[in-house]
Amino acid sequence: MAIIGFIGLGTMGAPMARNLLSAGHELRVFDVSAEACAMLASEGATATENAIEAAEGAEFAITMLPNDTIVSGVMLGEEGLIEQLSARPLLIDCSTISPDTTRRIAHAAADKGFGIIDAPVSGGPTGAAEGTLSFMVGGSETDFARAEPVLKNMGRLIVHAGDNGAGQVAKLCNNMTAAVVMAATAEALALGISQGLDPEKLSSIMANSSAGSFVLNRWNPWPGVMPDTPASRDYAGGFQLGLMLKDLNLAVANARDAGASVPFGALAQSMYMMQAGRAQDAVRADFSSIQKLFTRPA
Numbered sequence: 001m002a003i004i005g006f007i008g009l010g011t012m013g014a015p016m017a018r019n020l021l022s023a024g025h026e027l028r029v030f031d032v033s034a035e036a037c038a039m040l041a042s043e044g045a046t047a048t049e050n051a052i053e054a055a056e057g058a059e060f061a062i063t064m065l066p067n068d069t070i071v072s073g074v075m076l077g078e079e080g081l082i083e084q085l086s087a088r089p090l091l092i093d094c095s096t097i098s099p100d101t102t103r104r105i106a107h108a109a110a111d112k113g114f115g116i117i118d119a120p121v122s123g124g125p126t127g128a129a130e131g132t133l134s135f136m137v138g139g140s141e142t143d144f145a146r147a148e149p150v151l152k153n154m155g156r157l158i159v160h161a162g163d164n165g166a167g168q169v170a171k172l173c174n175n176m177t178a179a180v181v182m183a184a185t186a187e188a189l190a191l192g193i194s195q196g197l198d199p200e201k202l203s204s205i206m207a208n209s210s211a212g213s214f215v216l217n218r219w220n221p222w223p224g225v226m227p228d229t230p231a232s233r234d235y236a237g238g239f240q241l242g243l244m245l246k247d248l249n250l251a252v253a254n255a256r257d258a259g260a261s262v263p264f265g266a267l268a269q270s271m272y273m274m275q276a277g278r279a280q281d282a283v284r285a286d287f288s289s290i291q292k293l294f295t296r297p298a
């Protein structure tokens with residue numbers, strides 16, 4: 001069993017850390033929220049005062065943080081892990097951030113002799129709690145092989161996508177597609193239902209025909225079609241529209257940097273932005289609430 005520093009104990013990080021504890025690892029945790037640290041400490045982790053204390057002397061340092069600025073702040077600069085740590089844990093960043101920032105951090109880490117991988121996840125809070133996340137990993141073969149047993153304690157599918165940054169690119173491709181398919185499905189359902197078709201029948205026809213997808217099989221955006229989807233509980237829970245918008249922003253910026261063309265991604269970005277601005281708490285609703293853009297007010 002390993003000594004692991006875990007930084008960022010939010011919606012995803014806390015259940016992931018819990019699975020590492022259950023697997024028998026020694027965990028040193030840090031979050032700017034003292035409450036989040038105390039919660040994990042009550043379950044057997046050691047709470048620390050800062051990220052450096054959490055990672056110092058550990059074999060692995062895992063970060064699960066909100067965005068590029070925060071991950072860069074924790075990793076880089078005079079006060080960052082890369083400058084401050086005297087030992088060299090394998091750095092595992094599970095946050096979703098831009099491939100560019102990831103590569104910049106990886107270069108800085110390599111210059112100081114650290115191994116580092118990007119390992120963003122898919123599966124949401126449920127996958128994090130159940131230990132069934134998918135990890136998309138960027139980094140060297142050697143670092144991937146070192147990290148794999150630890151990632152297996154938190155996930156089911158662990159894929160080496162390529163060099164540093166490739167995990168983030170894979171994650172953005174996946175989420176951009178999910179956003180586009182969700183919006184396209186919502187548009188088609190609204191078209192059929194506006195002409196009197198039954199939502200369940202239309203969904204079933206499409207799910208078993210060429211429009212079938214993860215969205216129609218597991219995440220139907222029309223309220224009441226599937227009892228356990230966010231749509232059927234007023235779009236509560238699930239994957240927040242604000243997070244999907246963040247990923248679309250990253251995907252479109254990444255496409256610009258890479259000289260790639262993503263017209264559907266850019267259109268989806270505009271649509272999710274429009275929905276985000278329609279109500280005060282719209283960003284917190286599940287991303288299937290994009291359905292509301294296509295539904296006439298009653």
Ligand code: NAD
Nearest residue numbers: 008009010011012013031032033064065066095096124125
């Ligand atoms: P979150 O906001 O719930 O948690 C982030 C945690 O980081 C918070 O507890 C916060 O206090 C802590 N934090 C912020 N700044 C810090 C710092 N400087 N040092 C230490 N801790 C700090 O976010 P989340 O939903 O857990 O998402 C984390 C990452 O995973 C994001 O990049 C997100 O895009 C990605 N992700 C989220 C989901 C999801 O469904 N929530 C799914 C897949 C990927």
